[in-house]
Amino acid sequence: MVKVFPLNINNLIVISLLLLVCAKTSVAYSVVAFGARPDGRTDSTQAFHKAWAWACGSVKPATLDVPQGRFVVQPMSFTGPCKNRVTLRIKGTIIGPSDYRVLARSNVWLQFYNINGLIIDGGTTGTIDARGQPFWSCRRHYGYCYNGAQSISFVSCNGVVVRGLKSMNSQKSHMSIKNCNNVALNYLTLRAPSGSPNTDGINIQHSNRILIYGSVIKTGDDCIALGPGTKNMVINKIACGPGHGISIGSMGNSLREDGVHNIVVANVVFTGTIYGVRIKSWARPSNSFVRNIIFRNLVMRNVYYPIIIDQKYCPNNQCPHQNSGVKVSNVSFINIKGTSRRKEAITLTCSPSNPCKGIKLQDINLTFGSKPAVSTCSYARGISRGKVIPPSCF
Numbered sequence: 001m002v003k004v005f006p007l008n009i010n011n012l013i014v015i016s017l018l019l020l021v022c023a024k025t026s027v028a029y030s031v032v033a034f035g036a037r038p039d040g041r042t043d044s045t046q047a048f049h050k051a052w053a054w055a056c057g058s059v060k061p062a063t064l065d066v067p068q069g070r071f072v073v074q075p076m077s078f079t080g081p082c083k084n085r086v087t088l089r090i091k092g093t094i095i096g097p098s099d100y101r102v103l104a105r106s107n108v109w110l111q112f113y114n115i116n117g118l119i120i121d122g123g124t125t126g127t128i129d130a131r132g133q134p135f136w137s138c139r140r141h142y143g144y145c146y147n148g149a150q151s152i153s154f155v156s157c158n159g160v161v162v163r164g165l166k167s168m169n170s171q172k173s174h175m176s177i178k179n180c181n182n183v184a185l186n187y188l189t190l191r192a193p194s195g196s197p198n199t200d201g202i203n204i205q206h207s208n209r210i211l212i213y214g215s216v217i218k219t220g221d222d223c224i225a226l227g228p229g230t231k232n233m234v235i236n237k238i239a240c241g242p243g244h245g246i247s248i249g250s251m252g253n254s255l256r257e258d259g260v261h262n263i264v265v266a267n268v269v270f271t272g273t274i275y276g277v278r279i280k281s282w283a284r285p286s287n288s289f290v291r292n293i294i295f296r297n298l299v300m301r302n303v304y305y306p307i308i309i310d311q312k313y314c315p316n317n318q319c320p321h322q323n324s325g326v327k328v329s330n331v332s333f334i335n336i337k338g339t340s341r342r343k344e345a346i347t348l349t350c351s352p353s354n355p356c357k358g359i360k361l362q363d364i365n366l367t368f369g370s371k372p373a374v375s376t377c378s379y380a381r382g383i384s385r386g387k388v389i390p391p392s393c394f
Contacts (some may be wrong), residue, residue, distance in 0.1 A: 014238035015200075026060040032069060038069020038092060045074040049064070056115075058083035066090045068125070072097060075106040075149065080115035087119040090126030090165065100134040103171055104146035108153045116158045122165030122188075128152065132171040136196045143239075148172040148198070153181050163187055173200040174219070180207045188215040194242035194272075196220035201243065204230050206258065212238065219243040227251075228288060229258035234266070247278045248293065249339040252286035252326045259326075269299045276306040276330070279328060281314040283351070286325035293331045300338030306366050307333055308373050309359075309380070311351045321328035332360040340366050345373035345390055348380035355379040364388045 012382070034051040036044035038173040043182035048071075055062040061084050069092040078088075094110070097101050103109050109130055112118060129186030130151045138145035151170040151298050154160055156179045166189040167174040174190040177183055185202065199216035204210060206229030216239045216247070217223040223240035226233065226248045240246060246268065270276045276294045300306040311324040328350060345366035350356035366373050366389060377393035 004382055007374075015206050026062075027058050028063040028065060029055050030065040031071065032067060033266070036071055038067065038071055040070035040095065042072060043074065043097070044071045048073055048076060050316035051089050052078050056080060059083050061085045061087070063087045063089050064281070065356045066092050066094060066126070068092045070095050073110070074102055075109050077111045077113055078115070079113045080116055082117075083116035085119070086115070087121060089121045090128075091121070091123060092125070093127040093129055093204070094129075096130040098131070099132065100138070100171070102136050103130060103149040106149045107147060109149045109151050111153045111155065112157055112160075114156045115160070118157060118160045120162045120165055122163065124164060126164060126387060127166040127168060129168040130170045132169040132192065132196065132199070135171040136229055139197050150174070150176050152176075154178070154183065156180065159184055160184070161186070164219050165190070168200050172198050173203050175201065176203040177210065178205045180210075182206065182209050185213045185215065186211070186213045188217075190215070190217045190219065192219050203227065204233070205232070208232050208258050210234075212236070215239075217243065222247045223376075226260055226263065228253075228260065230260045230263070230264045234264045235268065236266050237273070238268045240268055241273045241301070243273050243276035243284070245270055245278055246279060247275065249278070250282035250292055251279075251281040251288050251290060252280060252284055254325050255285055255287065257286055257288040259291065261289070261291045261293075263292070264294045265296070265298070266294070267297045269300045269301065270303050272303070274304050275305045275308060276300050277333070278305065278308045278310065278358055279353075280310045281324045281328075283312045283314070284320040284322045285326045289327040289329070291327070291329045291333070294334065296334040297335065298336045300336065300340065300366060302339050302341050304341045305347060306338065306345050307336065308338050308347045310347070310349050310354060312349055313321070323353040325354060326351070327354050327378065328356040330358040331356070332362065332365065334360070334362045336363075337365040340373050341370050343368045343374055346375035346377050346393070347370065348375070348393070349376045350379040352379050353382055357381050360385065360394070361388050361392050366390065
């Protein structure tokens with residue numbers, strides 16, 4: 001049985017809304033007042049630095065305003081701790097430098113570090129645009145073009161709400177969360193073309209109590225990827241596609257690695273993605289684990305691999321050729337319907353030395369166009385409930 005844990009979708013939504021309501025501020029700063037130019041040409045990085053220093057240093061709750069217009073900003077860090085809560089209110093568009101190499105030489109474009117009580121409010125127009133097209137073109141033609149930059153990163157932050165923000169054309173991942181607690185990401189739009197390499201929507205590692213709600217994610221890689229140390233998380237009401245679906249992993253990158261547990265993925269529509277919901281681990285020794293996972297109320301529209309557990313993960317033919325030590329247990333797939341672009345709509349490839357345990361298939365209806373689909377299993381143990389199409393292979 002899947003254990004019940006104290007994480008409720010509605011409670012997390014209420015908490016994030018309360019944080020926004022409580023964001024009434026006593027002092028406001030505009031980046032324009034510090035010299036930023038909304039002309040799409042002038043480098044406004046130093047003006048953003050100065051404005052952030054004033055907002056972060058305010059003893060009263062502060063708002064940092066980015067008004068209408070296009071503001072060029074180079075890689076920078078919004079660093080705390082701040083003296084009080086800060087709201088970054090974006091109405092215009094923050095754009096990357098015209099020379100893609102300026103961002104590509106950096107791992108992160110906009111980093112938020114060591115901040116407690118941060119709100120980023122994109123309203124209806126707030127946008128960040130990394131202008132990643134030249135970087136992707138270089139990658140396609142030459143293979144290596146510097147590392148590339150994540151568009152926005154939260155590291156060691158607590159009590160973060162991001163609402164209404166649009167992230168366009170990231171060089172690599174649109175958003176990453178690492179070593180953070182109590183983060184709500186609501187009504188986001190993350191978009192890059194399907195052929196753009198490694199443009200994940202949201203990457204999460206070593207973080208606790210995360211909500212992603214009511215968002216549209218169209219990328220060239222994972223819509224959402226949950227890495228080691230992710231726990232107590234809800235993903236709800238997401239439109240995913242194109243992209244590689246929602247993934248847990250890859251796990252088992254090292255012998256000693258934090259696991260992933262207590263995750264709910266609900267009410268997601270996958271359209272034209274490579275994968276739907278996926279758990280992936282390298283075939284090598286590891287003490288890691290994936291457990292207490294619920295995937296429910298999902299719609300698959302022409303998805304190549306709607307449901308997959310892959311414990312022989314091997315991109316680019318770089319295979320360890322061992323057995324995965326990652327222990328996968330208590331994973332439920334409930335009320336999942338739609339169409340698969342492959343005959344194998346359910347693929348459960350588990351570890352011979354650590355078979356998957358407690359896998360539950362309930363109320364599944366996946367078809368292969370007008371033909372019946374099939375399930376394939378290796379070292380997977382579980383139960384099926386209700387009507388399961390294709391029939392389970394346990």
